Amino acid sequence: MSLPSALQTLANYRTHNTRASQDVLETGVEALKANAVVKMGDDAWAFLEQLTLAAIDCGRLDIADECLEELAKTFPGSTRVNVLTGIRMEASESPEIVLKFYDDQLQEDSSNAAIWKRRISVLRRTGKTEKCVEELTTYLDTFYNDLEGWVELADIYSFCNQYTFALQALSHCLLLAPQNPFYALQFAETAFTANDLPLALKMFLVVVDMCEQDLSTPTEAKESVPSGISVRAWYGVKLCCRRALGRSATSITSQSNTALPETKKLKKLDELATERVLTAYSASARGAEGKGVVMAWMGSNDY
Amino acid sequence: MSSSAVSLYLDPQIRDWVLFPITLVMILVGVLRHYVVVLLQSPPKKQPRAAVREQRALVRSQILRATSSNSPVPPSFYLSISHHLSDAYEAGTYLKDGPPKPGSDGAPAAPPNPMTDPAAMDGMMAGMKTQMVMMVPQMVIMGWINFFFQGFVLIKLPFPLTLGFKSMLQRGIETPDMDVRWVSSLSWYFLNFFGLNGLYRLLLGGDNSADSSQAMMASPFAAAGAAQPGQPQDFNKLFKAEKEHLAFAEGLYSWVGDGVEDRVLSRYGEAP
Known part of the structure; x- marks a missing residue:
């Protein structure tokens, strides 16, 4: 060259x-x-x-x-x-020395975001999660619009099974980047993990809604093949509907007090999600093997 | 008539020793001033963390409010963020110097005086310094022209002009009858003063500080304000106002997830 x-x-x-x-x-x-x-x-x-x-x-x-x-x-x-x-x-020295270096830098200029973020990443890497979360929240309190920081915080909280806190961090991500469906998807999946079924269902549907804005007529929508992130979102819708339908209404709790759609709508959503996921697999080149597995999963009742 | 007979002959020495030197000196002084200003500029001051936090605190609620009528955030989360922010604004958590003392409530604190704040003072001094560099050479050049070339006629414009331009082109020569096309030395100075910006841009790049005509329009205090935006602001007052906006946005709030199942179903023609 x-x-x-x-x-x-x-x-x-x-x-x-x-x-x-x-x-x-x-x-x-x-x-x-x-x-x-x-x-x-x-x-x-x-x-x-x-x-x-x-x-x-x-x-x-x-x-x-x-x-x-x-x-x-x-x-x-x-x-x-x-x-x-x-x-x-960081590549060659021990974390203590590096932290000392970053501390010195921060002492000189306490609003140096780049150094601060490096320091937080070293803290996380060395397993000082508590200190790391503390630093990261102080950091985000100062530099609110650092999207990466919020994603990282949500990740740390999820890692520690603190899903409510993770959802709170992710809600700031949603505010900062409302146009990005990936954060909405992460929010939905975290809500699902936190056993907040109605919220998860709603957020999965929001992702679907965001990704399929360009489908205008029902026939066009039916003929379209879900791809990328919307396949995953449809999977999520399917999972949520199946769980919600499989249980009694009283046993479904929602920490965020989100209402579940009516049973009639849930059934329709369940059918639609099944049909959508299957369309995604039958149209793709991934072969019949994948489709068979998905079909079996759709038919089975265990989740 | 004066138009048929050429009434005035200019000595070519005037061109060589007055017209060109004035123009050259003005260009060179402009270039010199540019570099002096570059030298005088102090690097932006580093702000402590608390000050950055105070400046950015308003953005948080602005971000929240921006999407509030179709918010991506579920109600419980929205309300908790909104309430947290308005509580913090009320209590003054984000203020640089910490929450105001409980004893001094009732009497509103005086807005910070830029003269007493050393940080704001620095910014103002920087503006004044730049201003001095702008003004002093101009005054010197003007004095020089007035002293040596008072009443000189330098050039004749190649096109006729109306009498209205007389005061612009013949400053320093009090004759009512001379053709407007003749330009006096002082007027030539002013023409250069306002007209050399294009040349400086060519020589020194877009954001040069050689052009003095722009600096004339800005006062040193305005320059100080622009150098340190938001410095003399009373954040406490801004926060209190933002609280009202937050309450208003809360009234407008609706979640994008409300009725999303109907929207998705109807897109596929399955609306119940």
Whole structure:
């Protein structure tokens, strides 16, 4: 690959935030040998940062150190370089030393979000979940609109079986990205796990509703094949309906006081969900084997 | 008539030693000023965590309110967030200096004076410094032109103009009869003053600080306000107002999940 095209690929990775570390490392080292840093001008620094991260990913700490040295020389005291240094330290040093480093950084600038997030991730990695949750909530209290932070918090809570808290964290995700059906799906699945059947059913239906906005007429809708996230949502609808129909109405509890649709509607939804999931499988190229399993599951009564 | 007979001859030395030097000096001073301003600019001040939190606290309820009429969040969660926020606004949890003292309630706290807040003062000083760099060279150049080239006629415009332009083009020459096409030295200075922005943009890039005509319009206090947005705001008052908005949004609230089963069923033509 020629140098300009290699640099173009790397720039593409940067703009799309692609983490193709092995590829970046190979191309990057070539470019580094060809002395591209001098030719790139101001792009060089972003490239060096990218190469450092890729090198750490692939365990080539020598290359990472080389790039980092270059960056530290050009930008002494830059927070961005400090974050990189921290990541580099995480690769080889013990967590205590890294935490100490991050603490020092935070002492200097208490509103440095990037360093703070790294610190939280180290805390989680080393198993200090309690401290990690505490830090993360303080962080999110300051930087409310950090979507990733809320997803992470929800993940930690789910991990600890604290589904109510996880749902609360996810509701902030829904507020921050109401257009993203994946968060709604995660919310629905968490509600299902938390045994809040009516809420889960509603949220699965919301996901379906979001994903199939473009189907206008009933015939068009019937002929369409669910794909991607909506298959999973239909599965969820099916699961919820079957559970709800299989139990007496009094035994279904909802922490969030969500009302279950009437039995008549539930039956219709159950039929529709069955039909939709089967359509998804019969149209796909995954073969008859998958379809057979799904058919058997649909017919069975155990859940 | 004056139009047929050329009434005035300009010494070419005026062109070489007055017209070009004035233009050149103005361009060079503009470029110099750009670099001085770049040097004078202090890096943005790092704010402590509490200040960032205070500034961003309003965004939380704005995000909540933005979708409240068709909210993705189920009622119980919405209400808990909404109540939590309005309680926090009422109690002043998000204020930088902590909740206000219980003893001082009743008497509303005076809005923070920008003169007493050192952080705001810094921002204002930075604005003043930039302003000084803008003003001083302009005054010097104007004095220089007035002192040495008072009453000089520099060029003749190649097109006729109406008498209305006389005050614009012949400043410093009090003759009622001279053709408007002749431009005086002081007017040439003003034409350059307002007209060189395009050249600076070419030389120094889009957001240069060489153009002085824009700086003339902004007062140093406005510059300070723009440099540190929201610094002198009374957040306590803003929070109290936001509480009202929250209560209002709560009245408008409806969950997107309400009746979603009907919507999905009717899309597939199975509406009961």
